[in-house]
Amino acid sequence: xxxxxxxxxxxxxxxxxxxxxxxxxxxxxxxxxxxxxxxxxxxxxxxxxxxxxxxxxxxxxxxxxxxxxxxxxxxxxxxxxxxxxxxxxxxxxxxxxxxxxxxxxxxxxxxxxxxxxxxxxxxxxxxxxxxxxxxxxxxxxxxxxxxxxxxxxxxxxxxxxxxxxxxxxxxxxxxxxxxxxxxxxxxxxxxxxxxxxxxxxxxxxxxxxxxxxxxxxxxxxxxxxxxxxxxxxxxxxxxxxxxxxxxxxxxxxxxxxxxxxxxxxxxxxxxxxxxxxxxxxxxxxxxxxxxxxxxxxxxxxxxxxxxxxxxxxxxxxxxxxxxxxxxxxxxxxxxxxxxxxxxxxxxxxxxxxxxxxxxxxxxxxxxxxxxxxxxxxxxxxxxxxxxxxxxxxxxxxxxxxxxxxxxxxxxxxxxxxxxxxxxxxxxxxxxxxxxxxxxxxxxxxxxxxxxxxxxxxxxxxxxxxxxxxxxxxxxxxxxxxxxxxxxxxxxxxxxxxxxxxxxxxxxxxxxxxxxxxxxxxxxxxxxxxxxxxxxxxxxxxxxxxxxxxxxxxxxxxxxxxxxxxxxxxxxxxxxxxxxxxxxxxxxxxxxxxxxxxxxxxxxxxxxxxxxxxxxxxxxxxxxxxxxxxxxxxxxxxxxxxxxxxxxxxxxxxxxxxxx
Amino acid sequence: xxxxxxxxxxxxxxxxxxxxxxxxxxxxxxxxxxxxxxxxxxxxxxxxxxxxxxxxxxxxxxxxxxxxxxxxxxxxxxxxxxxxxxxxxxxxxxxxxxxxxxxxxxxxxxxxxxxxxxxxxxxxxxxxxxxxxxxxxxxxxxxxxxxxxxxxxxxxxxxxxxxxxxxxxxxxxxxxxxxxxxxxxxxxxxxxxxxxxxxxxxxxxxxxxxxxxxxxxxxxxxx
Numbered sequence: 001x002x003x004x005x006x007x008x009x010x011x012x013x014x015x016x017x018x019x020x021x022x023x024x025x026x027x028x029x030x031x032x033x034x035x036x037x038x039x040x041x042x043x044x045x046x047x048x049x050x051x052x053x054x055x056x057x058x059x060x061x062x063x064x065x066x067x068x069x070x071x072x073x074x075x076x077x078x079x080x081x082x083x084x085x086x087x088x089x090x091x092x093x094x095x096x097x098x099x100x101x102x103x104x105x106x107x108x109x110x111x112x113x114x115x116x117x118x119x120x121x122x123x124x125x126x127x128x129x130x131x132x133x134x135x136x137x138x139x140x141x142x143x144x145x146x147x148x149x150x151x152x153x154x155x156x157x158x159x160x161x162x163x164x165x166x167x168x169x170x171x172x173x174x175x176x177x178x179x180x181x182x183x184x185x186x187x188x189x190x191x192x193x194x195x196x197x198x199x200x201x202x203x204x205x206x207x208x209x210x211x212x213x214x215x216x217x218x219x220x221x222x223x224x225x226x227x228x229x230x231x232x233x234x235x236x237x238x239x240x241x242x243x244x245x246x247x248x249x250x251x252x253x254x255x256x257x258x259x260x261x262x263x264x265x266x267x268x269x270x271x272x273x274x275x276x277x278x279x280x281x282x283x284x285x286x287x288x289x290x291x292x293x294x295x296x297x298x299x300x301x302x303x304x305x306x307x308x309x310x311x312x313x314x315x316x317x318x319x320x321x322x323x324x325x326x327x328x329x330x331x332x333x334x335x336x337x338x339x340x341x342x343x344x345x346x347x348x349x350x351x352x353x354x355x356x357x358x359x360x361x362x363x364x365x366x367x368x369x370x371x372x373x374x375x376x377x378x379x380x381x382x383x384x385x386x387x388x389x390x391x392x393x394x395x396x397x398x399x400x401x402x403x404x405x406x407x408x409x410x411x412x413x414x415x416x417x418x419x420x421x422x423x424x425x426x427x428x429x430x431x432x433x434x435x436x437x438x439x440x441x442x443x444x445x446x447x448x449x450x451x452x453x454x455x456x457x458x459x460x461x462x463x464x465x466x467x468x469x470x471x472x473x474x475x476x477x478x479x480x481x482x483x484x485x486x487x488x489x490x491x492x493x494x495x496x497x498x499x500x501x502x503x504x505x506x507x508x509x510x511x512x513x514x515x516x517x518x519x520x521x522x523x524x525x526x527x528x529x530x531x532x533x534x535x536x537x538x539x540x541x542x543x544x545x546x547x548x549x550x551x552x553x554x555x556x557x558x559x560x561x562x563x564x565x566x567x568x569x570x571x572x573x574x575x576x577x578x579x580x581x582x583x584x585x586x587x588x589x590x591x592x593x594x595x596x597x598x599x600x601x602x603x604x605x606x607x608x609x610x611x612x613x614x615x616x617x618x619x620x621x622x623x624x625x626x627x628x629x630x631x632x633x634x635x636x637x638x639x640x641x642x643x644x645x646x647x648x649x650x651x652x653x654x655x656x657x658x659x
Numbered sequence: 660x661x662x663x664x665x666x667x668x669x670x671x672x673x674x675x676x677x678x679x680x681x682x683x684x685x686x687x688x689x690x691x692x693x694x695x696x697x698x699x700x701x702x703x704x705x706x707x708x709x710x711x712x713x714x715x716x717x718x719x720x721x722x723x724x725x726x727x728x729x730x731x732x733x734x735x736x737x738x739x740x741x742x743x744x745x746x747x748x749x750x751x752x753x754x755x756x757x758x759x760x761x762x763x764x765x766x767x768x769x770x771x772x773x774x775x776x777x778x779x780x781x782x783x784x785x786x787x788x789x790x791x792x793x794x795x796x797x798x799x800x801x802x803x804x805x806x807x808x809x810x811x812x813x814x815x816x817x818x819x820x821x822x823x824x825x826x827x828x829x830x831x832x833x834x835x836x837x838x839x840x841x842x843x844x845x846x847x848x849x850x851x852x853x854x855x856x857x858x859x860x861x862x863x864x865x866x867x868x869x870x871x872x873x874x875x876x877x878x879x880x881x882x
Contacts, residue, residue, distance in 0.1 A: 573737065
């Protein structure tokens with residue numbers, strides 16, 4: 001305690017010294033009495049230190065970007081670290097009016113491409129964002145995210161922070177082990193969650209073992225076009241266990257992929273009929289299986305044409321994987337959740353929700369056992385099972401309900417403890433001991449979080465070169481942390497300072513998230529992201545990342561009528577649309593292109609058309625299109641919905657539909 | 660005696676040139692340097708106006724070259740339409756189209772004084788001496804023309820009265836502070852102008868004696 005007060009005095013003296021320095025002549029001080037403020041607001045010295053570590057004054061930038069899933073909002077959140085300020089909500093799976101997402105033809109095209117046959121999806125359940133990597137480190141170019149509810153994967157371009165592509169998994173209706181990328185983003189990994197008959201087919205639950213399946217899909221990513229190539233992607237058929245989280249190998253384990261499974265009991269529930277409910281039925285066995293997948297070998301088989309088509313998609317059958325040595329199981333403590341590969345690619349860290357240990361496997365031992373075929377029988381589908389003790393490196397008792405692990409640069413590992421509402425900091429062993437000079441495989445610190453932490457995200461904490469410094473605890477419950485807002489509470493993202501491995505971790509900041517449940521997040525150094533200020537050319541279609549054929553330049557505005565088809569080529573610039581009158585007859589089909597011809601940073605215009613239910617966001621240079629039948633006669637004032645200038649309210653026009 | 664000889668003036672005898680090389684080389688090199696500066700200035704900005712307002716933290720720049728305007732021209736035009744000013748592209752189109760040709764001609768004319776050893780050299784060099792002033796006068800003419808002829812139907816015509824931004828230094832228009840500075844090209848042109856004046860002084864000092872001697876010789880021959 002004494003030390004803390006010394007720190008506090010040092011801090012106050014520092015502030016006062018600064019305030020008495022040359023700055024005083026530049027601007028008058030608002031107030032220099034920090035101690036009085038702290039006393040009045042009931043702030044401790046630690047609080048003041050936390051404030052000083054997180055406060056980002058106006059005009060200054062954050063050091064990191066955090067990309068967090070938006071959970072069942074279906075979107076992605078972009079948050080600055082250390083300020084924890086929300087920078088943007090990127091629309092992905094859900095229609096979003098601010099960005100005009102799902103309103104324009106260009107954005108509807110991306111959304112509708114991912115609709116399963118016969119339905120139109122309106123939301124998504126985003127879980128695990130994955131930044132693109134080059135040589136195992138984030139490169140700041142692309143972000144991928146999955147939709148658990150409908151087994152979809154989205155590609156976001158980080159030049160404009162907009163979604164470019166959404167692919168629908170043709171086999172499945174739920175995923176969880178995604179997205180994860182291989183060290184050079186050749187593949188985006190998507191593992192299934194709940195076992196099901198292949199999408200579009202029916203089989204009764206009594207035929208669960210025979211007809212239900214899981215899968216892991218490897219989406220081929222082409223960096224040049226910035227798109228997943230569906231026709232170069234493939235999946236592995238897996239037993240109908242419930243697949244959970246995955247991770248790609250790196251360095252020594254490059255070319256391998258790891259995927260957890262639970263419910264190896266293949267329970268089918270039915271509590272209403274007196275059967276054990278899933279929560280019990282799926283937790284009977286002491287061990288479940290870590291799937292170890294030889295991706296290089298699988299890719300070879302796929303290229304040799306050993307995949308078969310299911311729903312038009314290439315799938316390597318389970319028996320082929322078994323025969324060719326693609327798939328192996330490693331026993332893991334029951335009900336596992338996270339599988340996280342350490343920065344060296346050697347240690348594989350598994351957390352079992354119901355086991356107080358993290359289980360660390362050594363990939364060298366896994367590889368050796370596979371190469372020498374040291375198996376302990378097979379499961380009922382014939383998949384060889386490795387011996388637990390043969391591949392185990394260490395089990396460390398970290399606390400209750402361990403879920404996920406991230407890493408620091410110096411051999412520190414950080415595991416979330418759901419039941420304990422805490423983060424455990426523990427040491428890796430082996431060569432890491434030379435870096436941290438501490439007792440290996442030992443918990444050295446623990447910090448309480450509030451409450452029920454799911455994932456943790458450390459700065460670049462799942463790459464080959466973690467930064468340490470910051471960790472965010474993604475807490476499911478906030479209970480008493482914020483002002484009451486009714487029975488539905490925000491989630492709590494807590495920022496933790498992990499920069500000092502020799503001292504305690506410090507909780508810095510609580511950030512309420514009132515839009516959805518962020519599952520996982522990744523934290524990327526800000527200077528890696530090279531975002532555009534405006535679109536590269538006037539008339540840009542962000543959907544194609546190319547100039548739109550409907551691009552309209554100033555002076556090129558026109559309304560083209562061909563029978564009942566009316567095509568409008570409009571420009572928007574401060575502070576008017578051109579044309580300001582659009583006249584059609586009732587029943588005409590209207591195709592309406594609008595180009596924002598601005599080149600100024602932040603000169604975005606909106607386009608709101610009432611009754612017809614449109615709102616567009618037209619960022620500088622952007623072209624967007626809407627098309628509809630003018631079914632309702634009347635006069636509809638359209639207007640700019642993004643405050644653009646002093647004469648913003650005057651930026652309007654009339655859409656006249658004559659009966 | 661032919662007219663051309665009258666214009667070109669006397670040649671320097673070889674033996675005199677050999678003895679007093681510096682005397683004759685000095686005006687030639689000063690004028691040559693001036694010509695070079697003029698040519699280089701074509702590629703450099705002459706003048707820059709920066710508009711500063713809170714929402715433009717980096718300012719909006721108009722950078723004037725002899726044959727084009729660069730910088731945030733589109734954005735400035737957007738803003739100017741509110742006060743009814745014509746787009747900057749409509750200003751000085753004849754000047755911008757002909758400037759490179761004119762400066763090259765100006766340079767050649769200036770260089771010709773190296774070979775013209777008569778008072779005619781003064782006329783050949785005068786355009787280069789006056790050039791910076793002409794440039795500024797033309798710039799002022801267009802700024803005045805644009806600033807004073809605002810469209811009275813423009814949205815902000817009542818808020819911003821006609822104005823002429825300064826050629827150098829600061830001014831104010833609406834929420835903008837304007838800062839005009841002279842740029843490298845203009846300084847080169849001014850330097851060229853000064854070099855030509857100095858060159859002409861040494862030119863006169865070098866060739867006047869020769870000219871007087873020729874006149875004396877001619878007079879003697881007539882007698």
